[in-house]
Amino acid sequence: MPNPFNQESIPRLPERRDNAENFSTCLVLATRNNRPALMWQNYAELQRNFELYKEQAPVLSQLCDRPDGIKSIAEFWRQIAIYDPSHIAQEWEPENRKTLALKHLASYFEKHCYHAARKVRSQSSNRPWEDYLCYARVFIYTADNLLKLLKAYNICHQTYLDTYIQQSLIKIIKAESDIGKFSPWRLLVNKSDKELRESLQKYDYREPNISQFIFARKYFKQVYRLNKVNNPAIRKTGDKWPDADSEDFRAAAECYNAEKSLPSAPHEVSAGANISGEQMQAWMKICITALQNYPKFINLPLSLEVLQEEDREGLFDESELDKANTDEVENSDKKAREPSDLSFRKQLASLKPDQHTILLLYYGAGFKQKQLELKLKLNQSSISRRLTTIERRLLEALVEVSEPDRWVAKYVVEWLQKNFRAPLRSDLIQAALVQATTELDSKEQEVLRLRYGQQVAEKNIAIGLA
Structure with missing residues (x-):
């Protein structure tokens, strides 16, 4: 995979302004003036929870007033996260307080992911710097991993929590780099459709591309697992996941093209054109980049x-x-x-x-x-x-x-011309139009796909279907 970062181009870690930001923001990789850049993204749920505890818990309020209180604030959240018996839950505390505490700590440890990745990159250039960062972030944003690390700190508390976490992340990055557990292809295959969709949305992709990428990933996974991961001639159990090759992309593209016209295919997919192996490869690299740049936040449901x-x-x-x-x-x-x-x-x-x-x-x-x-x-x-x-x-x-008689016909024509490939599913009218297209016979559906999905001229459609 191409490496847009080198040791000289590792972006600077921006400062967070206050205690609330230190425990309620997440790193996002971006590009600024054609150079890699880092920025902090706010999480409203964590901001609200931090303010709640600051108002209701005198100890946190006092720690926030101290200029050197940030390490003590981290310990405050750790005590909640590890089910400390001395912390008796108050009536005003949310039921998921332990999960929220883990999220606050994961946010705080983002800076240690950065410094750990930078340290490993200075010692080894086997992988891009952002891969090392991804290994660390995926680890801390997995609740079970972080909880085990925090509980283990009880035994080795002779050092500061910050130092302990950063040293642990360096070891984790080195271990994952060696055995390849978090190879780009493993990341691509193991993430859910929901996580991939969220990652692509955060990476500013829109419909119909998102549905096409997810549909393509479905068939790439099947081909890649069969050809590479589960093939004993290529890979033994426990070995690093090998890179995909042109044959994998070609076969996956053939599956995509064969399945895109089936009733089960999303409208955004069936309305589009066939793809090549090269296009499949480009799409999968986009998915990998989106997943690496936006690790899924720990169990972040809307309450x-x-x-x-x-x-x-x-x-x-x-x-x-x-x-x-x-x-x-x-x-x-x-x-x-x-x-x-x-x-x-x-x-x-x-x-x-x-x-x-x-x-x-x-x-x-x-x-x-x-x-x-x-x-x-x-x-x-x-x-x-x-x-x-x-x-x-x-x-x-x-x-x-x-007054539908006045505008329906015009609306349908405009929808076909502008939104056929990427309908707004939340719009009930557009959703009804999509449903109506599925009830047409196969020849009528093909005419719509060619004319409005692939922009083929009517004359050429007539010749092709003659």
Whole structure:
């Protein structure tokens, strides 16, 4: 894999401004003026939790007032994370306080990942510097790994926690570099679709590319495992995962092209063109880069309480509803949307509390219906019926204000021309159009794919299908 970093171009680690930032931000690799750069990204959940403890826990507030209190703050979170019996949970503390404490510490240890990676890179140039950084970050952002490391510190507390963590990370980086457990290809194969999607989104990729990359990765994994990982002639159990080669990419591309027109393929994939082995290789390298640059944060679900708090403060606020009726809207696009937005808000405001909860979990937090079943103690058919009822009410409200006879035909044509390859799935109309395309016969679907997915001229389509 090409190495954009060398010892001279390792980016400088930016300073964090205060104690809150030291325990609630995450490193992000970026590019500035065509050079690698590092920046800190905020995590709102950790910021809120830090402020909560600062307000409610006098000991943390006192530590924050001390100019040299940062190491003691780290120890404060460690005591919570390792289930210290002396720490009796207070009523105001969140139920997931131990998980949050681990997240605070992982954020704090980001700087030690950087310095450990830099130290190893100064001793060995076998791998790019960002690979060493990735090994360390993947380790600390795995809850079990970090917890074991923190508990082990009880035995060897003769040194500072910071020193202990950095020395441990240096050993971990060296070990992983030798045995290749975190090779780029292993990282690519083992990450979930959800993690890959989040990584690509953070790396500024959008649809239809994200769906295409994920679909391509599905078939690359199958080919690569068969040809390389599970092939005893190529690799023995426990050996380093070998690099993929052109034959792997070619075979994976053939699978992609053969499967893209099946009903199970995402619309964004079936609407696109066939790909080559070279294109498959380029896509997989993009996925690897995105995964390396954005390690998944430890178990970072949106909490129902946070969503409900935001709900109360904003989405269903009656004052905001009144404000929408009285404020002058200067932008013409906003004015055009105002009647439907207002109608939707009225419908949402009239929903029952249990309907609000389902909406928040399903559309806000991204819960699957199976997860909703466990969370709400409802069977999936009941959940499906309630979601359908809500969607139907919104559709009826939209029809009432939209006068469809005047604009539907034009909308469909514009959608085909502009959004066919990358529909906005959260838009109910566009989602319905995607569903409608799946109900066409195979020849009609092929015409749409060629004309609007691949931009083939109508004359050429007629010749090709004759």
